[in-house]
Amino acid sequence: AQSVTQPDIHITVSEGASLELRCNYSYGATPYLFWYVQSPGQGLQLLLKYFSGDTLVQGIKGFEAEFKRSQSSFNLRKPSVHWSDAAEYFCAVGATGRRALTFGSGTRLQVQP
Amino acid sequence: DGGITQSPKYLFRKEGQNVTLSCEQNLNHDAMYWYRQDPGQGLRLIYYSQIVNDFQKGDIAEGYSVSREKKESFPLTVTSAQKNPTAFYLCASRGTTRTSGELFFGEGSRLTVL
Numbered sequence: 001a002q003s004v005t006q007p008d009i010h011i012t013v014s015e016g017a018s019l020e021l022r023c024n025y026s027y028g029a030t031p032y033l034f035w036y037v038q039s040p041g042q043g044l045q046l047l048l049k050y051f052s053g054d055t056l057v058q059g060i061k062g063f064e065a066e067f068k069r070s071q072s073s074f075n076l077r078k079p080s081v082h083w084s085d086a087a088e089y090f091c092a093v094g095a096t097g098r099r100a101l102t103f104g105s106g107t108r109l110q111v112q113p
Numbered sequence: 114d115g116g117i118t119q120s121p122k123y124l125f126r127k128e129g130q131n132v133t134l135s136c137e138q139n140l141n142h143d144a145m146y147w148y149r150q151d152p153g154q155g156l157r158l159i160y161y162s163q164i165v166n167d168f169q170k171g172d173i174a175e176g177y178s179v180s181r182e183k184k185e186s187f188p189l190t191v192t193s194a195q196k197n198p199t200a201f202y203l204c205a206s207r208g209t210t211r212t213s214g215e216l217f218f219g220e221g222s223r224l225t226v227l
Contacts, residue, residue: 009153032214043117043203043218044156051214090155096214098144098163098207100171105155 002027004093006104013081014112021076021107023091033074034092034101035065044090050074051096061085086111115140119204119219126191126198126226134189134222136204145187146216149173150201159202162187191224199226 003026013019025031032051036044048059055067065076074091088108094101117138126132138145144163148156158171162181176195181187191198201223205216 006155034215036218041201041221041223043119043220044205044216045218046215049215092216094214098161100146100158100161101216102158103148103156105153 002031002093002102004091004102004104006089006091006107008107009105010108010110012110012112015083016080019076019078019081019085019109021089021091021109023074023076023104024072025074025091025093026072027093029095031093032096033065033067034094035059035063035074035076036090036092036103037061038088038090038106040087047076047089081109081111083111083113085109117204117206117217117219119202119222122220122222124222124224126224128226129193131190131192132224134191134202134204134224136187136189136219137185138187138204138206138217139185140206140208140217141184142206142208142217143184144207145181146205146207147171147177147179147187147189148203148205150203150221156203159189198224200224 005024034049035047038044047063050057050067088106090106091104092101120135146161147159160179162168178190203221204219
């Protein structure tokens with residue numbers, strides 16, 4: 001069975017500081033990996049996705065993520081956090097096609113001025 | 114603009130009542146999904162449908178029902194059998210081309226049982 005672990009429930013960083021959110025997955029084949037962001041009371045917006053190829057993927061809002069097969073990880077990074085990045089972040093794993101994605105429990109990011 | 118529309122955004126229900134949450138998409142996606150979100154638990158899959166007139170149970174289907182009579186619509190009914198229905202419900206759809214495998218989400222419906 002596939003699963004996703006986001007070890008950090010809550011992270012606080014200062015504005016302008018760098019950010020790394022951790023994601024570990026369990027999947028039987030080559031995974032398709034995603035990072036989503038959610039503002040309070042809203043739906044989820046895709047930040048970036050990894051299907052194949054270059055293991056460092058770029059997303060929207062200055063985010064990037066690196067796929068490391070040997071560590072079963074897909075960590076999300078941003079070099080300089082803005083106050084508007086405060087939100088909840090979800091990592092997800094799945095296969096191609098029409099089957100559902102499996103989500104982690106999320107990491108809530110707080111940004112201090 | 115293409116997207117997913119969920120309604121209502123907020124819904125209050127008395128115990129013992131069934132309620133139906135609407136989900137409509139104009140993205141021409143075959144696959145649609147319902148997730149439930151509770152604080153600290155991420156998103157859990159309730160039901161999904163890969164094609165019209167077909168649907169499968171997800172991880173937490175008990176107390177819920179769905180239908181998929183049209184490609185654009187995938188309504189979710191929360192029945193009185195659902196013991197703890199207060200939650201945030203998210204509907205999503207998915208493209209099936211190789212480079213568009215992400216889920217597209219609606220804005221969610223918050224259900225509160227009084």
